[in-house]
Amino acid sequence: MSGGTVKENLAWCWSKRNHVDEIVSEVWSNVRPGGRLHPAWFFEAKGHLAVELLLFAVILYLITRKSFKPKKEKPLSKAEQEELIEDWVPEPLAPTSYATASDGDEAATGLRSRKNPPVKKQIRYAKTPVVKGKASAPHVQVGSKKVMNLVSTNFLNFANSEKIEDACEKALQRYGCGSCGPRGFYGTIDVHLEFEDRMAKFLGTEEAILYSYDISTPSSAIPAFCKSGDVIVADSGVNYAIQSGLTLSRSTVIYFEHNNLKDLERVLQQVTGEDNKKGKTNLERIQRRFIVVEGIYQNYGDLCPLKGVMALKEKYNFRMILEESLALGVLGKSGRGSVEHHGLEVDQVDITLASLGNSIGSIGGICAGSRRVCDHQRLSGAGYVFSASLPPYLACAAIESLNLLEEKGPELVQALSKKAKVFRDLLGKAFAKSKSLRVHQENDEDVLSPFVHLKLVAKQNSEVEAVEVLQTFVDAALREGVFLSLSKYTFLDRFDGCQSIRMAVNVEHTNADLAKAVGTLKKQAQKLDLL
Incomplete structure (x- = not known):
């Protein structure tokens, strides 16, 4: 049967459909060595010559064909070039349309809030005065006048330490200024590794990873772990750097009311309740879930009730991301931050983020956690992989700051907390009866925060008017020797609280x-009818 035509073979197979063994034997006779369908038969029949001839023809065609040359366009005349240049409008580097008080109802609805997406106008803030000399010192020179600095978040005054300046000078002489590349491409220097090791030991974590820019730390670390389909439950008062990280993660983000544990539990129950309806266990969940909070909130200056948040985190099996930029060097007996202050274990927090630009007196940011957390970012943290690493002299400054913090930490932290209490107490009493200005302080523990917000609680026709009122107050205080700053927001920032003046106490x-500063502020508030 193996020598018949295809039609005869098929007819034979059909007649033998109930005899599987005969069909298998027939198929094998065709494909076995020597059979009609075996490759050896193809070569014996000189079939390979046809394939070789076809390949030769294709190669000959490719060699002899003309290379493609695009048609040359007629060059533009001088007049045409001038016309194109005149019509070209570059994209503005800054907003060209700003909010004004005449915007009426739109201005009163929150111009920078995402609750009103059609409104995309930026508030125009006044220019910051130029400071001569060290801008982070407790007292600075603005123009020809020496004023008290309540703007800089240099809480422990490390940015003005002579020891740190000497360490920076030695590092510049040894390493030069820049690092000349990202960490994974010739940008890692021994002082980077030394600082990461020292910071990990100081915080009590397995490892720490150093970023060259503090604002890029949350926007790199959060998307490295949170992806599309994951759930992030965040405090509604988180700062803009965290908001950027949440947006870039493409996760489902649910906000709970600022420092409201009941509302946080409601949200957690809502998220976990969906799994209970579907009958899923924790092991069956592929979705990752995080709670994101700050130790001291940049937009409020108050402390996070971390113990309560931690209890809910463990109850509902979430992971935690804790931002410690303002708490590092400020809270805790030795300045180790919120975890030490609230008496919690370090490993209860999965990811710790912090800026080095406040108490540490340098530049950059850190992410601390387990070894797996840090190693993952070395390939997935955008700011770590693609940005030039921190200049070596700034890493040396951060190392020297850790030396000072380990040596004098308890003494400095205690002195700072006492002065924060004094300032908040004086300020609170001075504006206790004011219907316009109020110190933001919700709990007794908030007195430990050296970062203070004086909020404008009086209702204004628009946010622009609120900014103008506070700017007038800030300018008047500067003329009397107190340097203040407004809280400034981009229209992309979802924070929708009151306009405020932010103040920072230096140790x-x-x-x-x-006392003199509070007296000056009270006096100027009276003059402007804000008391």
């Missing part, structure tokens, strides 16, 4: 300095 401020 080198004396009680007399603080």
Whole structure:
């Protein structure tokens, strides 16, 4: 049967459909060595010559064909070039349309809030005065006048330490200024590794990873772990750097009311309740879930109730991302931050983020956690992989700051907390009866925060008017020797709280300095009818 035509073979197979063994034997006779369908038969029949001839023809065609040359376009005349240049409008580097008080109802609805997506106008803030000399010192020179600095978040005054300046100078002489590349491409220097090791030991974590820019730390670390389909439950008052990280993660983000544990539990129950309806267990969940909070909130200056948040995190099996930029060097007996202050274990927090630009007195950011957390970012953290690494002299400055913090930490933290209490107490009493200005302080523990917001609680026709009122107050205070700053927001920022003046206490401020500053602020508030 193996020598018949295809039609005869098929007819034979059909007749033998109930005899599987005969069909298998027939198929094998065709494909076995020597059979009609075996490759050896193809070569014996000289079939390979046809294939070789076809390949030769294709190669000959490719060699002899003309190379493609695009048609040359007629060059533009001088007049045409000038016309194109005149019509070209570059994209503005800054907003060209700003919010004004005449915007009426739109201005009163929250111009920078995502609750009103059609409104995309930026508030125009006044230019910051130029500071001569060290801008982070407790007292600075603005123009020809020496004023008390309540703007800089240099809480422990490390940015003005002579020891740190000497360490920076030696590093510049040894390493030069820049690092000349990202960490994974010739940008890693021994002082980077030394600082990461020192910071991990200081915080009590397995490892820490160093970023060259503090704002890029949350926007790199959060998307490295949170992806599309994951759930992030975040405090509604988180700062813009965290908001950027949440947006870039493409996760489902649910906000709970600021520092409201009941609302947080409601959201957690809502998220986990969907699994209970579907009958899923924790092991069956592929979705990753995070809670994101700050130790001290940049937009409020108050402390996070971390113990309560931690209890809910463990109850509902979430992971935690804790931002410690303002808490590092400020909270805890030795300045180790919120975890130490609230008496929690370090490993209860999965990811810790912090800026080095506040108490540490340098530049950059860190992410601390387990070894797996840090190693993952070395390939997935955008700011770590693609940005030039931190200049070596700034890493040396951060190392020297850790030396000072380990040596004098308890003493400095205690002195700072006392001065923060004094300042908040004086400020609270001075504006206790004011219907316009109020110190933001919700709990007794908030007195430990040296970062203070004086909120404009009086209702204004628009946010623009609110900014103008506070700017007038800030300018008047500067003329009397107190340097203040407004809280400034981009229209992309979802924070929708009151406009406020932000103030920061330096450990080198004396009680007399603080009392004088509060007296000046009270006096200017009376003149502007804000008391």
